[in-house]
Amino acid sequence: MAEDRRAWRLVLESVESDLLSGRLSPGDRLPPERTLAADLGVGRSSVREALRVLEVLGLVRTAVGSGPSSGAVIVSRPSGGMSALLRLQVAAHGFAVNDIVRTRLALEAAVVADLADAVNAASASVDLAAARDLLSAMEAPGLTDAEFLALDQRFHLALAEASGNQVIVATMAGLRDSIEHYVRVGARQLPSWADTSARLMREHRDILAAVESGDATAARATVRQHISGYYAETNLSPRTPELTGQHRDLGLTQP
Amino acid sequence: MAEDRRAWRLVLESVESDLLSGRLSPGDRLPPERTLAADLGVGRSSVREALRVLEVLGLVRTAVGSGPSSGAVIVSRPSGGMSALLRLQVAAHGFAVNDIVRTRLALEAAVVADLADAVNAASASVDLAAARDLLSAMEAPGLTDAEFLALDQRFHLALAEASGNQVIVATMAGLRDSIEHYVRVGARQLPSWADTSARLMREHRDILAAVESGDATAARATVRQHISGYYAETNLSPRTPELTGQHRDLGLTQP
DNA sequence: CAGACCACTGTGGTCAGACCACAGCATACC
DNA sequence: GGTATGCTGTGGTCTGACCACAGTGGTCTG
16 A cells, blocks of 8 residues: 555545534535645645645635634535536546446436336326526527527536536536537537537427336437437447447556 | 636646647656646645645556656556545535445446347457456355455456456446445355345356346346345345435535 | 725745755765 | 665755745724
């Protein structure tokens, strides 16, 4: 193990251990950087490197100034870190856009299937009001493609939110953010945005209808068509690639 | 937008832009920290904060010393960052263990269904040799629970790897790592490890058999039983919770 | 007395400089 | 020719300093 004696890891582990033990909870403020440095016996710069990581990962929010709202506060904003991670990995060719789309498909299919099953079970009331509202909002005339796509994303997130799984919500948000650039470029290359958006709206309604009728199989199929259809049209088709298991050298030397 | 004028963000954006434009690729070395700082007109500590983020996210590997292998190298090791992110979010109560398990279930079900479909299509040869080898390894007598669980994880990752989706591979690895602690504790509380491991092995063989016979539905069902069964037995049951969409305050103030 | 004003204080954000540990490389020495 | 040794470039860390900013509380003025 060798314990990785770098100072900033010590800080990270200290915060993680405080979180696990309950000494720190969402909403709490971390000690000032200078205090933390003195307590842990490291330099302030090492503390700052650890805090930077926590900030990007979405665990703390930092603010300058004085008063109760200043300093580093534990926040738990999972989506931010997921977006950053996926976006950078896509940029570094660690993740293929195609894989991102296929993963989104897998998650969203599971979400709507779960929702449909929950509607069937009827033991718990499924709250689809947010999704319905967004669908109405998307019918407003004169929406730009960017506005439409933003509402589209919120619609899909509303479904994930209704399923009550925060991990899937955050992951789907990150997956979508990470290919935001490609989606926008793809939208501009469509033959007719009006036709495509009309089709997307139709499919949205079909998905919601399948969920509300408790038909998990139909919901799955509709989602599949919806997502793979759009990306196929924008030349980012989520075809299943090289199943032969070719291995790229990822530069991992760790044991 | 306000552009967030912090210096380390500038560094991060510079690296990301270099990645997107192809000026940087996996295997390349970043300039030395001091050079990067001078080029971007920021202090070395700001550069270091950005590099620290990239390192935790799994995008660079840093090494001291001189020579070609020293410095910060672009590596693309997605799983590392995913593990760190999920683990910390679980620690901070941003993610519930239950949601982690449900997400793993959704992804793995999609993986085996994809594999079964690919076997059916037969256009591409599905390479399940790695999974088969791991299954054999797990039959060795005298494995400790920790050794068995490690092989178990590698078996599930081998399936994901066979599906060719690196995003799912990395995500599943992260999901599993993030609840490693709970899995180990759960294993110790089982009434009989011998019985449980025997059942897990049987289920593993069933999963592989369903995939090899091209039966996507059976593969899905078997995986569901395998994963939810284990976590139910270790009191971490992946029941579908509060579908009423209760909202926690996550401390997000961003617009 | 009420209000506006302002200096103080504590916080993160940044930089510059210094030193160390380490790994490769070139040179000198045997 | 082979080995030993010092040089050099790299990240890792610490210290100290300064800035910008936002509350806080006191002070001054009407």
